Each structure stands twice: as structure tokens, then as C-alpha cells.
Amino acid sequence: MNNPYLPVKAKILDIQKQTAIDYTFRLAAGLHVQSGQFVELSIPRVGEAPISVSDFGDGFIEMTIRRVGKLTNVVHELKPGEELFIRGPYGHGFPLEQFRGRHLVVAAGGTGLAPVKSVLNRYYHNPEEVKSLNLLAGFKSPADVLFAAELEKWAQKFSVTVTVDKGDENWTGNVGLITGYVQKLVLSNPAGTQVIVVGPPLMMKFTIREILGLGVPPENIWVSFERKMCCGLGKCGHCKIGDTYVCLDGPVFNYTRAGQLVD
Amino acid sequence: MDVNTKKIIKNAWRVTKERGVTCLRIRVPGGHLEVKYLDLLKEIAEKYGNGTVHLTTRQGFEIPGIQMNKIDEINQMLAPVIQGLEMELGVPVTDETAGYPAAGTRNVAACIGNRVCPFANFDTTKLAGKVEALIYPNDFHVKIAISGCPNDCIKGHLHDIGVMGMVEPVYNQQRCIGCQACVKNCRQVSTGALSFVNYKVRRDPLRCTGCGECVLKCPAAAWTRGKQSYRLVIMGRTGKKNPRLARPFLEWADETVVLQVIKNMYAYIDRHIDRSLPKEHVGYIVDRTGYPVFREEALAGVTLNPEARVAAWMDWSGYRYERTSNMV
Amino acid sequence: MGFALTTEQFDAFLAGLARDYDIYAPKRLAGKGAFSGTDLIAYAPVQSLAEIVFDRKTFYSPKEILLPISQTLFYFTEEAYREPQQQQRPVIIFLRPCDVHAVKRLDQIYLHNGDQADPYYRERREKVKFFVMECTEGFDSCFCVSMGTNRTGEYAVFLRLEADRVLCDARPEFTPALAAYGREAPFTPAFIEQNKISVKTPEKIAPAVYGHPLWSEYDSRCIACGRCNVCCPTCTCFTMQDIFYEDNPRCGERRRVWAGCMIDGFTDLAGGHSFRNKYGERMRFKALHKVYDFKKRFGDHMCVGCGRCDDVCPEYISFSRIINRLAEVSDDE
Numbered sequence: 001m002n003n004p005y006l007p008v009k010a011k012i013l014d015i016q017k018q019t020a021i022d023y024t025f026r027l028a029a030g031l032h033v034q035s036g037q038f039v040e041l042s043i044p045r046v047g048e049a050p051i052s053v054s055d056f057g058d059g060f061i062e063m064t065i066r067r068v069g070k071l072t073n074v075v076h077e078l079k080p081g082e083e084l085f086i087r088g089p090y091g092h093g094f095p096l097e098q099f100r101g102r103h104l105v106v107a108a109g110g111t112g113l114a115p116v117k118s119v120l121n122r123y124y125h126n127p128e129e130v131k132s133l134n135l136l137a138g139f140k141s142p143a144d145v146l147f148a149a150e151l152e153k154w155a156q157k158f159s160v161t162v163t164v165d166k167g168d169e170n171w172t173g174n175v176g177l178i179t180g181y182v183q184k185l186v187l188s189n190p191a192g193t194q195v196i197v198v199g200p201p202l203m204m205k206f207t208i209r210e211i212l213g214l215g216v217p218p219e220n221i222w223v224s225f226e227r228k229m230c231c232g233l234g235k236c237g238h239c240k241i242g243d244t245y246v247c248l249d250g251p252v253f254n255y256t257r258a259g260q261l262v263d
Numbered sequence: 264m265d266v267n268t269k270k271i272i273k274n275a276w277r278v279t280k281e282r283g284v285t286c287l288r289i290r291v292p293g294g295h296l297e298v299k300y301l302d303l304l305k306e307i308a309e310k311y312g313n314g315t316v317h318l319t320t321r322q323g324f325e326i327p328g329i330q331m332n333k334i335d336e337i338n339q340m341l342a343p344v345i346q347g348l349e350m351e352l353g354v355p356v357t358d359e360t361a362g363y364p365a366a367g368t369r370n371v372a373a374c375i376g377n378r379v380c381p382f383a384n385f386d387t388t389k390l391a392g393k394v395e396a397l398i399y400p401n402d403f404h405v406k407i408a409i410s411g412c413p414n415d416c417i418k419g420h421l422h423d424i425g426v427m428g429m430v431e432p433v434y435n436q437q438r439c440i441g442c443q444a445c446v447k448n449c450r451q452v453s454t455g456a457l458s459f460v461n462y463k464v465r466r467d468p469l470r471c472t473g474c475g476e477c478v479l480k481c482p483a484a485a486w487t488r489g490k491q492s493y494r495l496v497i498m499g500r501t502g503k504k505n506p507r508l509a510r511p512f513l514e515w516a517d518e519t520v521v522l523q524v525i526k527n528m529y530a531y532i533d534r535h536i537d538r539s540l541p542k543e544h545v546g547y548i549v550d551r552t553g554y555p556v557f558r559e560e561a562l563a564g565v566t567l568n569p570e571a572r573v574a575a576w577m578d579w580s581g582y583r584y585e586r587t588s589n590m591v
Numbered sequence: 592m593g594f595a596l597t598t599e600q601f602d603a604f605l606a607g608l609a610r611d612y613d614i615y616a617p618k619r620l621a622g623k624g625a626f627s628g629t630d631l632i633a634y635a636p637v638q639s640l641a642e643i644v645f646d647r648k649t650f651y652s653p654k655e656i657l658l659p660i661s662q663t664l665f666y667f668t669e670e671a672y673r674e675p676q677q678q679q680r681p682v683i684i685f686l687r688p689c690d691v692h693a694v695k696r697l698d699q700i701y702l703h704n705g706d707q708a709d710p711y712y713r714e715r716r717e718k719v720k721f722f723v724m725e726c727t728e729g730f731d732s733c734f735c736v737s738m739g740t741n742r743t744g745e746y747a748v749f750l751r752l753e754a755d756r757v758l759c760d761a762r763p764e765f766t767p768a769l770a771a772y773g774r775e776a777p778f779t780p781a782f783i784e785q786n787k788i789s790v791k792t793p794e795k796i797a798p799a800v801y802g803h804p805l806w807s808e809y810d811s812r813c814i815a816c817g818r819c820n821v822c823c824p825t826c827t828c829f830t831m832q833d834i835f836y837e838d839n840p841r842c843g844e845r846r847r848v849w850a851g852c853m854i855d856g857f858t859d860l861a862g863g864h865s866f867r868n869k870y871g872e873r874m875r876f877k878a879l880h881k882v883y884d885f886k887k888r889f890g891d892h893m894c895v896g897c898g899r900c901d902d903v904c905p906e907y908i909s910f911s912r913i914i915n916r917l918a919e920v921s922d923d924e
Binding site for chain 3 (some may be wrong): 270378381383384386400411428430436437438439440441442444461462463475478479480481482483484485488491
């Protein structure tokens with residue numbers, strides 16, 4: 001039978017340690033992925049979980065995985081050459097066509113930077129596709145900063161603001177919540193600016209409030225939801241919010257819809 | 264006034280603090296009765312007593328304020344109660360118009376059981392009736408109480424014999440949704456016999472007390488009721504010498520075993536009681552003979568059901584009001 | 592086409608069917624009630640008419656036949672995975688009209704939500720025939736008439752139990768078998784037209800309804816046991832479980848088991864975040880799913896008004912009352 005629950009093997013090509021608990025895994029996989037989609041990642045006998053694809057290219061996908069539980073503990077023990085199981089990709093990604101020729105602001109909190117990494121890389125390589133790009137990335141502490149090398153690389157092509165909630169003696173960068181830096185944004189044309197907000201629920205809530213305060217219309221704001229998507233197929237029900245299934249209709253939503261969803 | 268107090272006491276009448284005035288003790292095996300009997304008790308209390316009844320700790324009634332010279336008359340009146348609450352259970356009574364044939368073995372008390380209580384594992388009143396038919400009438404001073412579950416609301420742990428209902432929980436892992444309601448609850452209110460392994464529940468049979476809580480908590484009938492059996496705790500007591508909680512003697516024992524053991528206990532008492540004393544409680548007899556003798560005689564001729572387990576030794580614990588009371 | 596069969600004839604008819612079908616019907620499972628000395632009325636294999644319970648509602652719904660509580664999706668060996676052998680025989684289910692509608696709700700989720708049908712469900716679903724038990728009286732907690740699920744034409748055989756015979760209306764597939772055992776007799780199925788309880792479902796949910804104090808009552812009344820989810824014929828949620836075999840940890844299986852939105856852990860994310868921690872919020876989520884969200888997405892209400900959730904709630908929470916209160920506050924807002 002044609003069984004969408006059956007995963008396929010994917011060999012680990014490379015592992016990049018981003019922080020003590022966030023590793024980026026590059027897997028050999030010929031999937032057709034859109035930025036913002038997720039896959040169901042599993043280790044047989046251990047478990048399965050939805051993980052957003054942080055980047056992809058010819059014959060590979062990348063996922064940045066935080067060590068937070070049973071499955072990810074085991075995943076973090078794997079070495080290049082070993083295999084994981086994946087199925088997908090699932091869901092709707094970011095509407096890149098809507099960003100074309102527009103000002104784009106990306107506000108990412110913590111691991112929320114992972115699902116937009118491929119968006120940022122796309123515009124790094126094709127800067128002409130957007131009018132401007134402004135990345136605000138917030139982390140808890142300097143030790144939590146993800147994609148440090150990419151952040152430096154992206155900063156060469158567009159505006160990058162990295163902030164931490166709390167610095168340490170070696171941190172010379174910005175300190176403070178991301179919302180504070182959103183307030184300071186100067187948007188030449190709020191109505192013509194598209195915004196992506198991804199991060200923990202509270203960060204998204206307050207960041208969106210600031211973005212709206214800047215005059216950006218709700219329909220220009222895009223968010224990505226993290227929910228317990230057990231199946232990715234609209235069956236298991238865990239990710240349902242109202243009449244919406246995050247796995248089918250999301251995880252990327254326009255704020256006009258996302259704002260109506262009450263968990 | 265000439266009254267044979269030994270005789271009236273065995274007839275379930277009391278010698279009270281008021282000279283010439285007695286008090287009638289009514290047995291209610293299992294503590295549950297049809298209300299029709301209340302009419303008669305009311306009539307006796309109003310006509311012969313002082314218009315009150317006392318609810319005893321053992322679930323009987325005491326009707327106080329009765330003149331001793333009315334005993335025979337009231338014994339006659341009691342016939343329907345003795346018929347309905349004793350003889351119908353199978354209690355052998357030769358003359359139901361002569362009042363209660365004995366008072367030493369006390370009323371068999373029971374919690375409300377599964378006629379009402381959701382936690383009860385069986386019909387306690389019904390078993391109380393069977394026990395009553397087995398041991399009454401008898402002059403030996405024995406207290407037995409029956410509880411529907413190990414909560415022991417009837418406090419069988421303060422009795423010579425406490426019977427508690429157990430049920431073997433049967434697990435169908437195909438029906439288990441892994442909500443862990445049973446696991447959490449067992450840890451909270453019972454013995455923590457359940458653990459969650461590989462998304463399914465594992466039961467430690469040595470920890471499980473057969474309380475049935477897991478069956479009650481399961482939303483999916485993954486746990487259902489298997490074989491019903493009993494825990495027997497023995498030799499609990501209050502009293503002025505050496506109060507103590509009863510200790511487990513049998514667990515997972517079936518009804519036949521329980522009834523045989525209770526019967527055997529009476530033979531044991533008969534064999535070992537110190538007849539020089541006005542009365543001797545069975546617990547103090549066991550103190551003299553030692554537990555191994557009791558165990559051997561209580562189990563004599565009993566075929567234990569395969570699941571039944573017997574205490575190999577006893578640590579009676581309890582305490583003595585007077586530290587050297589055993590020094591004679 | 593209508594038929595009349597004596598009970599003996601009907602038993603012979605069932606025995607004939609049993610050669611090709613597994614037959615499930617409401618059955619009295621002695622001593623299997625949660626409370627001691629009580630029976631459980633639930634779906635189980637039956638062989639004769641006498642075993643089938645007509646005068647009681649089942650505690651659990653027939654959904655467990657189509658959607659096993661615990662279902663192995665595939666086995667892992669050390670290097671490969673293998674799907675379980677699907678050797679499901681065709682199935683006949685005796686059920687009431689409301690439960691037929693409930694199966695349609697399962698179909699909606701498992702066959703039509705998203706662009707991929709669930710192969711495990713489809714495999715079983717395709718092999719199911721409905722034998723609808725006439726239900727004209729209903730039970731105290733039923734509100735199928737309000738939900739429009741009191742009637743159905745979707746059956747292979749429709750049957751009415753009378754004192755000493757069974758009247759049937761059969762689709763062509765089953766007329767030869769019935770003709771072989773019984774005689775033709777005119778029979779028109781009847782349906783319940785009025786329940787003791789009626790509900791009004793909300794037309795439009797205003798944002799204020801989500802935070803309405805109506806829900807906070809259930810923060811303390813509800814104990815989140817999940818019986819309402821488990822007994823509901825339309826609750827479809829499941830959770831994935833991977834297990835390894837203890838005597839060979841390199842082998843194992845992935846299975847899915849029923850999950851319930853009222854039960855702790857339903858929304859837990861690996862990072863520790865969870866949603867709807869208050870039981871009242873879960874009640875609101877469930878209620879809106881059953882009588883609002885599902886309809887918005889698929890056109891029909893999910894709830895079929897069988898009333899099982901009322902029957903099984905240990906805290907005496909009535910879902911039909913919740914629906915009516917929801918409709919009231921929605922009208923107000």
C-alpha cells in the first residue's frame with residue numbers, strides 16, 4: 001500500500017555544533033522542500049518528532065535540532081555516516097513570491113531562526129529578489145547564539161541585529177529583548193514591508209504587537225507555529241487549533257489567520 | 264430481685280449501671296437491614312425502653328432503659344427480627360421466641376460494600392451473612408469485620424479478623440491508551456505497584472494489594488476485573504492491655520479459604536482457650552501459643568487456592584500501656 | 592427489500608454470514624464493568640441474536656473496530672521496517688443511526704483531511720458493512736435529532752427486533768442471504784423523531800466566547816480523565832509510540848494509540864511548552880471542535896449527539912448542557 005507513515009532512511013553527511021544543545025544535521029535527502037516546511041524525523045524504537053527544515057540544497061536537507069528529550073538526546077549521539085529516518089516534507093512554507101521586490105524584516109527568537117535560515121540564505125545568494133532585508137535575531141545568552149558564522153556572513157549583505165537577553169563578560173554586542181530592537185526599526189514604507197516572526201509563543205506575541213505598532217498591516221506578517229504534529233498528515237489531531245490543522249494549513253501562517261487562532 | 268446475669272448476658276441483654284434496668288442488643292449482620300425491622304425496634308424502645316436507641320460501633324442497635332422483668336416478653340416480640348436477620352441467613356436458632364442464643368461472638372460488621380460504594384470489590388453484606396451463619400451462635404468473644412476494599416473503612420484492622428476485598432486487575436494492553444491515570448493514581452492512593460514501561464503499564468504483583476483502583480481509573484477498560492479474592496488480617500485489637508493493628512495473614516485467598524479459616528479459628532480457640540478466666544480474647548490466646556500454632560491450626564484441612572499467599576511469620580507490633588505487663 | 596425472520600432463522604442467517612464476516616455488536620460483557628458486580632455493554636464479536644444487546648447504549652462506541660485503540664503501523668528489525676500483515680476479514684457492525692453518522696466523521700478525518708488518506712483506516716473501512724439497529728426511543732442522554740443524525744439510509748441491512756422475530760430491510764447485496772433464511776415481508780425502517788434532550792448549536796463564535804467565564808466552571812469540575820474522548824464515537828486523535836522489545840532492543844515497532852484532548856500531555860512539545868493547561872480551556876477546545884470547528888472545515892458537526900460523554904463522565908458534566916450554554920453565550924456576544 002502507498003503508506004505515508006513509512007519513513008525513509010537518510011544518511012548524516014555532516015554535524016555542526018551550534019551551541020551546547022543545538023546541532024545542525026545535514027542529511028542526504030532528495031526532497032523537494034520549501035522554506036518553512038517540516039519533516040517527521042525518527043529513530044526507530046526511540047520515537048518520531050516534527051522538525052523544521054533549516055536549510056536545503058541539491059541532495060541534502062539541514063535540520064537544526066535542540067536536545068530537549070528522548071528522541072533528540074539519541075539524535076545528538078549520532079555521528080556522520082549514521083542514518084536517521086525521515087518522512088515529508090509537510091505543510092506550507094513561506095510565501096517567497098510575496099516577498100519579491102519588497103522590504104523584508106525577519107524577527108527570529110532562539111531556535112525560531114532555524115526555519116528561516118533557508119530564507120535568509122536564499123536572499124544572501126539572490127539579494128536582488130528583495131528590496132531590503134533586515135534580520136533581528138534574539139537569543140537568551142551568548143552561549144545560545146545559533147548560526148554565528150551565517151550571521152556574520154549575512155551581515156555583509158543585509159542589516160543584521162543580534163541581541164541577547166543577558167550578556168556575559170565577553171559579549172560586546174546588543175543586550176535586551178528583541179521587541180526593543182523592533183521598536184527602533186525605521187521602516188520607509190510599512191505598508192510595503194513584509195515581516196516574518198518566528199520564535200517562542202510569547203516572543204511572537206509581543207514582537208507582532210510592536211510590528212503592528214510600526215504600521216505594518218496584519219496581512220504582511222507571517223508566522224510559523226510550533227505544535228505537536230505527530231503525523232503531519234491531518235489525522236492525529238494534536239496540532240489542531242480551531243478549524244485549522246497546523247501540519248496541513250501551516251506551519252507558516254499569515255497573521256490575519258494566525259491572529260484568529262486560539263489554542 | 265433475682266436475675267441470672269450470666270444467662271441474660273448470653274441472651275444479648277446487658278447489666279447496666281442502673282439497677283434492674285437492662286439494655287437489648289440487636290445484631291445486624293453486615294450492617295444492612297430492611298427498614299421493616301425498624302418498626303419493631305421502635306415499638307420496643309417506645310413501649311419498654313426510654314424511647315431512644317443507640318447505634319453501636321458494631322452496626323447493631325442497643326435499646327436502653329428496659330426493665331429486666333420484661334426480658335421474656337420482649338424476647339417473644341423479637342422473633343421476626345431473629346427470623347429475618349439471623350435464621351434466613353442460615354443461622355441455626357432452635358427457638359426464635361427465646362431471644363438471641365449467644366452474645367460472645369459479636370455482630371459481623373461490614374462497610375456498605377458494592378451495593379453502594381464504587382470502590383468496593385464485592386458485596387460485603389452478603390459475605391457478612393455467610394460468616395454469621397458460620398460462627399453464630401457462639402460464646403467465644405470474637406470480632407469480625409468485612410471491608411469491600413483495602414481502604415478498610417470498617418476498620419477490620421482493629422478486629423480479630425478483618426476481611427478485605429481484593430480483585431485481580433486484568434490488563435489488556437491493546438486497549439491501553441497510555442494516559443497513565445492508573446499509574447499516577449496507584450502511586451497517590453495505593454501502593455505504587457504500577458509503572459509505565461515502553462508506553463504500557465507494568466504491574467508488580469508483589470506490591471499490588473488488589474484494591475481495584477486501576478480498574479476504576481481506566482478510561483478505556485484496559486484494566487478490567489479478574490478473579491475476586493480476599494485479604495485476611497488478624498488479631499487487631501483495642502483494649503486496656505496491648506492495642507494493635509491487625510497483621511496480614513492471607514492475601515489473594517478465595518471465599519472458601521476465608522470461610523474455612525474462620526471456622527478453624529473457632530476450633531483453635533476451643534482447643535487453647537484458658538477456661539479459668541471469665542473470658543479470653545483470641546488475640547491473647549495467639550500470644551500464648553505463638554503464631555506458628557495458630558497458622559497450622561487455622562489452615563488445617565484448608566486447600567489454598569493457587570494464588571493465595573500466607574504470612575510466614577508475624578511481627579505483631581502494637582504497644583503495651585504498662586511496659587512490664589508481660590512480667591508475671 | 593423487506594424480510595421477516597424468526598429468531599432461529601436470524602441466527603442461521605448470522606451463522607451463514609460468519610463464514611465470510613467478523614460480526615460485531617453491542618454485547619453484555621459480564622463482570623467487566625469498572626465497578627464490581629457490574630457488566631460492560633461494549634462491542635464484541637457475536638454469534639447469535641440473543642447475545643446482541645438492543646436495549647442499552649454501549650459504553651464505548653464501535654469506532655474501536657475501525658480504529659483500534661492501539662495499532663501497529665510497522666515493525667522495525669535491525670535494518671529494515673515491515674508493515675504488519677493486513678489480514679482483516681470483512682466486518683459487519685450492528686449499530687444505531689447516530690453511530691453510522693459517527694463513522695462518516697471518522698471518514699472525514701482519516702480519508703479526506705489533507706491530501707493523503709490513512710491507509711490503515713481505509714483498509715478496514717472498505718471492509719465494513721453496517722447493520723443498522725432500529726432506534727425509535729433513544730436513551731436519556733441522546734440528542735441525535737438536534738444533530739440531524741437520527742436517520743440514515745447508509746446500511747447494508749436495517750433491522751427491527753420484535754418479540755419473536757426480526758424485520759429487515761436489506762440492500763441487494765444481502766437480499767439473497769435473507770431470502771434463503773426468512774420470508775419476504777414489507778418493512779419500512781423507523782427513526783427516532785424526538786429526544787428527551789435537544790440542543791441548539793452555535794451559529795457564529797465571537798472572539799469573546801473563547802475567554803468566556805462559562806469555561807472556567809470546568810477548571811475545577813472536570814478531572815481531565817479523558818473518558819469523554821475515549822467513549823466518543825467521533826474522537827479521532829492518536830499519538831505515535833515507538834517501542835523496542837526488551838529481549839531484543841534492536842527490534843521494535845511504531846504504533847499509534849488513541850489520544851484525547853482532555854488528557855494531560857496532549858499538546859506537550861518536546862521543549863516543555865504546552866497549551867490549554869486549564870481543564871476549562873480543554874473543554875472549550877473539545878466543545879468547539881465537536882459543534883463548530885469541524886463543521887466550519889467539513890460542513891457537518893462532528894458531534895452526533897449519542898450522549899455517551901454524558902453517560903460516562905464521572906463528574907456528571909453534561910455535554911449537551913455545554914452545547915446549549917455555548918449557543919446562548921454566542922448569541923449574547
